[in-house]
Amino acid sequence: MPKKKNFLQFNMSSIKHVAIIMDGNGRWAQKRLRPRVWGHIRGSSIISSIVEAADDEGLSALTLYAFSTENWSRPIAEVSTLFNLLKKFLLKERTRLIKNNVSFKVIGDIANLPVETQKLISETEEITKENKGLKLTFAFSYGGRSEIVKSVNEFIKNNPSKELTEKDLTSHLYNPETGDVDLLIRTGGDQRISNFLLWQMAYAELYFTPTRWPDFSAKEFKQILNNVTQRERRFGNISSESDLSSSADKAEVNKHAFARGLKGQNV
Ligand code: FPP
DSSP states (O other): OOOOOOHHHHHHOOOOEEEEEOOOHHHHHHHTTOOHHHHHHHHHHTHHHHHHHHHHTTOSEEEEEEEEGGGGGSOHHHHHHHHHHHHHHHHHHHHHHHHTTOEEEEESOGGGSOHHHHHHHHHHHHHHTTOOSOEEEEEEEEOHHHHHHHHHHHHHHHOTTSOOOHHHHHHTSSOGGGOSOSEEEEOSSOOOOTTSSTTTTTTOEEEEOOSOGGGOOHHHHHHHHHHHHTSOOOTTSSSOOSOHHHHHHHHHHHHHHHHTTOTTOOO
């Protein structure tokens, strides 16, 4: 595996959590007069090179959209191909994930997946949970709105008389450890977020590439990271901020100062 970026380079980047909508598999296959599932098969074969690139770039988290709640509407043969690809990925890559200190998790409602696949997912999550390297998450049978509803319901159940805060909602998401998304990449040319990580993407940078997922590469991934790292992220302030909480803290101080009549004394 290539050497990780050094500490200084890593510190310069505010991109820690990248989420990817791996779109364009079906069109990629159809253009080659192949069935759509051929695109998913080719698409799944490039995933490990992108995971490796994410690790190499020193990211803390990579979340991949592999199957949405809306994708259940697709022909059953396509749906079961995607389930099989998930199973095959885990069987093939598990040892490598462990060796590379990657912690693995699936987010979504996986109760309707084949029992064998559910078992494989929980085993992989269990054996990689102490790993301190890249957090690799597959969103599978996942929807952003239903994740928010799940979180709110869980909170209400445990705290029937408490008022919900943003922090509470975040802590009841499927995978609070990965934090906010810094960058969303969507391949395949469309410019939508398709019900993906809606809460976590509040201040994400967005990058849309026409490249269809099976043609995506570690080289393009690294180029995108380089490009986005040059953007100034202000999180609502007028100059660069390290993250949303830093800007939010300053906003709170100003808001209270303003309320006390100290108008114009910006911190
Ligand atoms: C969208 O392309 C892609 C998906 C719905 C599935 C993405 C899944 C993979 C890349 C492979 C899954 C692998 C594992 C290991 C879980 P599309 O089919 O909507 O493409 P189109 O827009 O060209 O029709």
